[in-house]
């Protein structure tokens with residue numbers, strides 16, 4: 001095969017590599033600031049989030065959670081005892097991914113005046129990017145002000161003998177599968193593992209979750225993983241802790257997992273939900289003195305350390321692997337690029353300034369869409385202590401809240417706030433229970449704005465809502 005056809009370099013103010021939610025948002029900001037912007041995408045505009053992550057997973061989970069909620073309402077429960085219509089759920093998921101077509105997102109890019117290049121983008125020295133199109137053409141783009149890397153992350157498969165030939169699922173297959181497997185083994189008890197176990201068990205698979213540690217969702221407050229494990233077991237799944245997979249073998253339609261307790265497990269499919277790696281291995285990073293395959297170390301404006309033109313935004317910088325947090329970084333980085341391009345002498349990079357993604361350190365909100373939902377922001381008690389804060393925690397059983405009892409008969413849930421004893425503000429909050437995801441933004445505001453406990457006392461939650469848990473938590477604070 002000959003060399004790809006090369007064309008003359010085209011200059012833009014900003015070149016963005018990767019058109020996931022984060023790249024799209026950076027491009028939107030820089031374009032809105034009057035900077036000419038090109039974006040390069042090797043797969044689908046919209047990225048992992050739109051096609052193999054947030055959107056399809058939540059489309060699978062929504063009917064699961066709605067049915068579980070309805071089953072806890074007397075008078076309604078008997079109407080929803082039947083199985084989910086798996087075909088209809090999968091078809092609905094397909095519409096949420098636009099059938100893995102990105103025409104709508106391309107129209108949007110056009111409408112905001114961002115030029116799309118389809119193909120693999122690679123750095124080729126400072127401020128220079130090459131794009132190799134699927135047809136083998138090569139474009140060279142130069143960036144007057146900034147190159148933004150927002151190429152996201154991919155699933156990591158551990159080094160387990162036999163795994164490469166076992167056709168294991170990663171998050172991509174778990175979110176896009178066309179049929180419900182009879183038996184599904186899930187390796188890993190993090191966010192992907194718990195959400196996908198919840199979805200596929202409810203859709204009719206017999207799920208076994210294999211966790212090498214002591215419980216599910218290990219980065220959250222311990223009660224979160226405990227309540228989710230209880231619910232998964234009640235739904236018929238098996239959750240096994242303290243086990244590791246030592247070998248995987250596929251024979252025909254059956255995959256056999258050998259575990260380190262000398263037992264074996266057979267399944268039709270196995271999902272490895274064992275974390276993420278940055279998509280920086282084929283990006284030309286060596287041409288600018290960086291190590292291929294690594295996460296990008298950035299400052300709070302998301303500029304790569306040691307560079308005055310290269311930015312790393314979203315999953316690729318490993319600050320918080322969440323769409324909403326990456327889009328926040330995109331807004332900050334876009335503003336910083338625009339300010340630097342216009343010669344603004346001093347940027348607002350102090351904490352909470354316009355050019356500092358401070359919330360990445362202090363107040364990252366996350367909802368895990370399991371049944372029960374888990375909604376958390378800021379530090380857990382363990383993380384706060386590890387960071388050297390003097391804290392106290394206040395816990396409330398959500399079943400004691402009138403609004404929760406109305407929401408679901410026999411409501412089970414738990415809430416915790418982590419209070420900074422020196423500042424008398426909140427460092428973190430976690431809510432676990434049906435309907436708790438919508439409680440999270442109030443907690444995010446309290447943590448971000450460092451609202452004093454004394455003032456929160458005047459933020460009166462409406463009766464009878466689940467939000468009245470705030471009153472119980474604050475009563476616990478004040479004694």
Ligand SMILES: Cc1cc2nc3c(=O)[nH]c(=O)nc-3n(C[C@H](O)[C@H](O)[C@H](O)COP(=O)(O)OP(=O)(O)OC[C@H]3O[C@@H](n4cnc5c(N)ncnc54)[C@H](O)[C@@H]3O)c2cc1C
Pocket residue numbers: 017018019020021022023040041042043044045046047048049050052053054055057058119120121122150151152153171175192279282283313314315316320321322323324325326
């Ligand atoms: C199963 C699952 C469920 C999730 N659910 C949620 C959720 O509910 N809420 C939430 O906030 N987060 C969720 N996440 C995390 C979320 O998907 C990511 O944080 C988010 O997609 C990151 O956005 P990004 O733009 O940085 O990267 P991506 O979405 O990964 O986009 C990167 C884009 O760059 C492209 N690209 C890569 N390399 C190149 C190259 N060299 N040249 C050109 N293009 C390139 C890729 O093709 C891709 O389109 C979930 C993740 C998974 C796996």
Ligand SMILES: NC(=O)c1ccc[n+]([C@@H]2O[C@H](COP(=O)([O-])OP(=O)(O)OC[C@H]3O[C@@H](n4cnc5c(N)ncnc54)[C@H](O)[C@@H]3O)[C@@H](O)[C@H]2O)c1
Pocket residue numbers: 158187188189190191192193195210211212213218244245273274275276320321322366367368369
């Ligand atoms: N609702 C949401 O916000 C949502 C949903 C899904 C994913 N995400 C994001 O996507 C990211 C990736 O999720 P994830 O679940 O893949 O990663 P994760 O880091 O949350 O969990 C991976 C788990 O796999 C375990 N693990 C790693 N190697 C293993 C091995 N060899 N054997 C057994 N277990 C092993 C880890 O201990 C960890 O508990 C997360 O950081 C999360 O923020 C968010």
